[in-house]
Amino acid sequence: MCPVSSVDSPRSNNCLPRIVTAVLLFFLSGGGVARAQPTPMSTGSGVRRIEVPPESAPASIEVSISSGLSSTILFDSELAREGVVLEGRERFSLLDIGQTTIRLIPSEGISSGDRFRLTVRFRDEAAPGSATFLLVAHPAKADPLLEVYRRKRGVETYREEAREARAEAQRCREENERLRAERSAPQGLAGLISSGLPGTGGVEGSSDLLKTLSRSPSNALLVRVAFSYRSARRVAVEVGLHCPKDMPPWRANGAMLRGKSGEELNVVQVWQDTPAPSQEYIRVVVEAEATPDAARGPFTLKLWEADGPRTITLGNVIFP
Structure with missing residues (x-):
């Protein structure tokens, strides 16, 4: 089993929060103007x-x-x-x-x-x-x-x-205000995990998820380690992935955490070590919002890359 800290890289540029922007278009009209397209x-x-x-x-x-x-x-x-x-x-x-x-x-x-x-x-x-x-x-x-x-x-x-x-x-305004406030502080739960500091700052670590995880047979990479964490308002999943040398580099572009009844957690950031041509071990941390009484059932984690079909699906993810 590969150690969780076997890959260490700067996180100043990789842990920036993903700022969600929304374009809202609506109008109120009593007229019947025809549109040229849907x-x-x-x-x-x-x-x-x-x-x-x-x-x-x-x-x-x-x-x-x-x-x-x-x-x-x-x-x-x-x-x-x-x-x-x-x-x-x-x-x-x-x-x-x-x-x-x-x-x-x-x-x-x-x-x-x-x-x-x-x-x-x-x-x-x-x-x-x-x-x-x-x-x-x-x-x-x-x-x-x-x-x-x-x-x-x-x-x-x-x-x-x-x-x-x-x-x-x-x-969206409240989310942007929260993200701006976080930029002057360590980058949330994912920042602590990527720094190798779980167990501090009110972070609770779980037992090794590999004992209970279910894996999709179509997964692009092998899962070597998996841990889950919880803080006062966040949960996170850390996975260590094996990428063979003969495989093109893989970078996580997005993530989804879906509960058994179909509810989805709000993923606030996906952090990954910078991939290198010779790198066979990749760390990915997915952080999501969750109140202390939420996210208590099994979840499915899905990761996907930006411009390719390779995905990773892990079931029965349990948070502390």
Whole structure:
């Protein structure tokens, strides 16, 4: 087993917090101005709302999907079920076509970046008669609910979006203030772990997670060590990965911590030792927000790289 501190590197440039920026777009209008292409509207509740114009051949609507996660598309018009066509249908474990809904779950065989075209036709004769979706595979995240409107929306839906946008803007302001305050101090829980100082500053370490972890057979790298930690307001997972010399360098670009019931922790930073061509042992620390009474059940950790299909999935992650 490789020691946790077998790789030591400066962290001044690697532990900077990931500042999340949000672009909020909403409007309140009583008019019925036609749009030239589908207009996506994201909300703080995880619901996306799309308006498709009455003109023919609207642009494809991009939807994020992920292995094992459910995505539902809700329409304001009845579907012609026989007119629903999904490319690569055999690569989906579920395709459920309802009167006004489509629910799908990709199988474990899809890879990050895979694209599938979904075409739907509507039963009435109103325009547009069809809509096209481009399903794009992501390593860990999926759009849970997409609402598609062909007709003019009511004012109340715009008001709801405005309320959600204001709440999201306030959350982002609070998050940015917290991140700015942290920049003048050691970089949180991940900073202590990367410095080899667990057990200080109110950090509680767990037993070796390798005894209980479950590993996906499609993992890109071997897991050599794994530990979990908890502080007053944060949790963290540290993993040591083996990268063979003949394998291209691997760098973690993002991470997800999902609970048994589907809830996700807010990941605030992903830290990794700077990879070198001769480096076979990589340390990665994932830090997330969690109150003392939260994150008490088993979690699944998923790591992915920036521009490649190689992912790492570890199940049964337990925090102290």
